[in-house]
Amino acid sequence: MLSPYIPMLTTIKSIVSENGVNDIKTYELVFKNKEDEEKFDYIPGQFAEISLIGKGECPIGIASSPTEKGSIKFTIKKMGTVTSAIHNCEVGDIIGVRGPLGNGWPIEELKGKNIIVIGGGFAFSTLRSLVYYMLHEDNRANFKDITVIYGNRNCSEILYQDDLMKWERMEDIDVALTIDCAEEGWDGRVGFVAPIVEAVSPSPENAVAIVCGPPIMIKTTEDVLDKLNFQPEQILESLEMRMKCGIGKCGRCNIGEKFVCIDGPVFSQAELRKMHGDR
Amino acid sequence: MKEKILKKDQVKQLHEDLSRYYSFYAPTKVKGNIVFKKITNPEDIELEYLNSKIPPKEILFPRMETLFSYKIDEKNIEIEPRTDLEEKILIFGVRPCDAYSFSLLETFFNFGQFKDDLFMKKKENTVVIGLACNTPRATCFCTSLDYNGHPHRKDDVDIFLTDLGENYLVNPISETGKAIIDKLAWLSEANNDDLQKAEELSKKAESLISTKLDLQHTAEILDPSFNHPLWKEVSENCLGCGTCTFLCPTCTCFDVVEDVDHYNNRGKRVRIWDTCQFCLYTLETSGHNPRNTKIERCRNRVLHKFNYYPKNYDLIGCVGCGRCIHLCPVNNDLREIIKKINAIKNENKKEEVVVA
Numbered sequence: 001m002l003s004p005y006i007p008m009l010t011t012i013k014s015i016v017s018e019n020g021v022n023d024i025k026t027y028e029l030v031f032k033n034k035e036d037e038e039k040f041d042y043i044p045g046q047f048a049e050i051s052l053i054g055k056g057e058c059p060i061g062i063a064s065s066p067t068e069k070g071s072i073k074f075t076i077k078k079m080g081t082v083t084s085a086i087h088n089c090e091v092g093d094i095i096g097v098r099g100p101l102g103n104g105w106p107i108e109e110l111k112g113k114n115i116i117v118i119g120g121g122f123a124f125s126t127l128r129s130l131v132y133y134m135l136h137e138d139n140r141a142n143f144k145d146i147t148v149i150y151g152n153r154n155c156s157e158i159l160y161q162d163d164l165m166k167w168e169r170m171e172d173i174d175v176a177l178t179i180d181c182a183e184e185g186w187d188g189r190v191g192f193v194a195p196i197v198e199a200v201s202p203s204p205e206n207a208v209a210i211v212c213g214p215p216i217m218i219k220t221t222e223d224v225l226d227k228l229n230f231q232p233e234q235i236l237e238s239l240e241m242r243m244k245c246g247i248g249k250c251g252r253c254n255i256g257e258k259f260v261c262i263d264g265p266v267f268s269q270a271e272l273r274k275m276h277g278d279r
Numbered sequence: 280m281k282e283k284i285l286k287k288d289q290v291k292q293l294h295e296d297l298s299r300y301y302s303f304y305a306p307t308k309v310k311g312n313i314v315f316k317k318i319t320n321p322e323d324i325e326l327e328y329l330n331s332k333i334p335p336k337e338i339l340f341p342r343m344e345t346l347f348s349y350k351i352d353e354k355n356i357e358i359e360p361r362t363d364l365e366e367k368i369l370i371f372g373v374r375p376c377d378a379y380s381f382s383l384l385e386t387f388f389n390f391g392q393f394k395d396d397l398f399m400k401k402k403e404n405t406v407v408i409g410l411a412c413n414t415p416r417a418t419c420f421c422t423s424l425d426y427n428g429h430p431h432r433k434d435d436v437d438i439f440l441t442d443l444g445e446n447y448l449v450n451p452i453s454e455t456g457k458a459i460i461d462k463l464a465w466l467s468e469a470n471n472d473d474l475q476k477a478e479e480l481s482k483k484a485e486s487l488i489s490t491k492l493d494l495q496h497t498a499e500i501l502d503p504s505f506n507h508p509l510w511k512e513v514s515e516n517c518l519g520c521g522t523c524t525f526l527c528p529t530c531t532c533f534d535v536v537e538d539v540d541h542y543n544n545r546g547k548r549v550r551i552w553d554t555c556q557f558c559l560y561t562l563e564t565s566g567h568n569p570r571n572t573k574i575e576r577c578r579n580r581v582l583h584k585f586n587y588y589p590k591n592y593d594l595i596g597c598v599g600c601g602r603c604i605h606l607c608p609v610n611n612d613l614r615e616i617i618k619k620i621n622a623i624k625n626e627n628k629k630e631e632v633v634v635a
């Protein structure tokens with residue numbers, strides 16, 4: 001039996017700073033062993049326990065798409081012990097990875113649907129993974145219209161600017177970027193995510209809305225989706241709870257009887273309404 | 280296979296014979312408390328005890344346990360998995376409730392896609408010799424539980440002992456247990472009087488347990504009671520010390536930390552018992568804490584055992600050993616909490632009557 005507590009080792013191939021204040025960086029990792037890369041068979045929306053051996057471990061959503069072969073990506077915000085230590089790492093340093101963990105976005109259920117991806121702030125990583133995945137030539141035909149609505153406080157905080165620019169130029173995806181307040185040189189939308197969703201006014205017909213962001217943005221966006229007649233089953237979210245093991249054993253990530261690490265992190269609004277628990 | 284007799288002065292012999300093959304753990308007295316330890320001198324074995332303060336789960340799920348070790352060499356890292364999991368373990372003198380906790384822990388650690396290899400390997404290599412409870416504590420309530428808990432329950436052990444006074448009656452239970460008894464050819468045969476005496480002791484022990492809780496509907500009553508005022512009431516005097524969970528034979532929560540030896544470029548990733556009764560347990564780096572007050576934390580302990588366990592694993596997450604009652608510094612009594620929960624049902628019923 002292979003221990004689920006032992007990380008696979010990877011090497012940092014590249015580091016990209018994602019914002020103006022430089023506290024969010026995307027790390028591209030390459031597995032040291034080819035077999036490990038095959039074992040790390042993931043879908044968008046899953047996460048991994050990322051560790052710096054000697055410093056500790058923390059859960060991070062997978063930002064790359066399984067269609068991007070050869071490496072995996074994580075976008076990490078500098079917060080506490082482990083994430084700060086990772087921010088001090090350089091290309092070539094070794095990072096441990098345990099995963100893939102969690103359920104991920106329900107790809108099979110999304111097939112044949114119009115997909116509305118709504119993100120706020122830096123919680124865009126697993127959404128990037130999903131959009132990237134859906135746009136891949138092998139997968140695009142499986143999904144109907146794809147709409148991305150992504151808001152940030154200011155334009156220096158927008159993640160994955162290269163990808164977004166590419167998507168904006170593409171025919172088969174609609175992208176609406178917004179920032180909270182007008183800025184010089186910004187020709188996108190201005191305003192919070194929720195009113196922009198209302199303005200874009202996606203139809204609930206055969207659609208699924210996927211929402212990630214800070215709690216207040218999720219709340220206001222859900223109110224708008226409700227107004228637009230989206231049913232709770234049509235709204236998906238990815239939750240965060242403090243985690244250690246990521247495999248349903250250490251106990252701390254429960255909301256009621258569900259463990260966010262194994263039963264989630266993705267839940268529908270309908271499931272969340274049924275869950276009694278502290279979050 | 281027939282029952283045998285082990286004379287009390289033969290426990291030494293038993294230890295000598297079995298410790299050749301097994302790491303022999305048994306209850307022993309340390310600073311006035313009964314704990315399970317690896318025994319080298321059989322004189323240290325203490326079998327005249329009510330129950331150990333720290334449950335024997337500690338042997339299979341230690342307070343602090345290495346997940347793996349590593350060597351850091353400049354930019355290179357070498358991971359060393361555990362190599363000591365093949366140890367053959369024998370746990371002697373385990374009470375029936377604690378023996379059942381091993382089965383319960385196995386269900387939990389083996390559940391789902393990810394198995395806890397550390398626990399499972401050790402459990403696989405473990406032989407359990409149980410010891411009947413002739414004098415249950417006032418806080419014991421194993422007979423109320425869903426696993427047919429009983430002070431003389433034999434199901435979760437390999438060999439079961441009953442203290443008959445001068446001797447122990449030895450019951451081989453599992454195949455492993457039978458094989459071990461076969462090897463201990465010096466054990467004498469038990470006679471009908473011995474069996475009858477054990478039967479009487481079993482009935483007497485059962486009658487000594489005065490608490491009878493109705494746990495049949497507790498899980499379902501808890502379902503709609505998440506916001507009931509009861510939780511405030513039962514958590515009011517809790518100190519949040521964590522005793523009830525640290526000393527619970529079914530609690531499994533742990534923290535993971537790094538233990539680094541910088542001078543030698545080595546380290547270990549270790550897990551340490553943790554508890555949902557501590558506020559740091561769920562505190563996120565952002566400052567958000569889903570279980571910020573003891574109301575949520577006390578509620579989580581009770582719900583985990585009496586609602587989440589039944590939902591996830593189809594069993595109650597409690598063995599009825601009463602340690603949490605006996606050892607709580609402010610006398611919080613789980614039995615009273617259960618009674619209050621059961622009373623909610625009557626409240627609901629009354630309401631229904633009013634509505635009708």
Ligand SMILES: Cc1cc2nc3c(=O)[nH]c(=O)nc-3n(C[C@H](O)[C@H](O)[C@H](O)COP(=O)(O)OP(=O)(O)OC[C@H]3O[C@@H](n4cnc5c(N)ncnc54)[C@H](O)[C@@H]3O)c2cc1C
Binds near residue numbers: 058265
């Ligand atoms: C499913 C999931 C996906 C996530 N994805 C990302 C991501 O893509 N990018 C990103 O920057 N952050 C992400 N996070 C949040 C990230 O895990 C925390 O910021 C991180 O754990 C902080 O660790 P630290 O060691 O720096 O902080 P410390 O305060 O030193 O934390 C100590 C430990 O507590 C635990 N912990 C603390 N806060 C959290 C939290 N919010 N969630 C889970 N565990 C926590 C971790 O085990 C951590 O190592 C995600 C969290 C979850 C649960």
Ligand code: SF4
Binds near residue numbers: 520606607608611
């Ligand atoms: S032992 Fe008693 S005081 Fe301590 S956390 Fe448990 S209920 Fe609270």
Ligand code: FES
Binds near residue numbers: 250
């Ligand atoms: S993170 Fe350990 S149980 Fe979910």
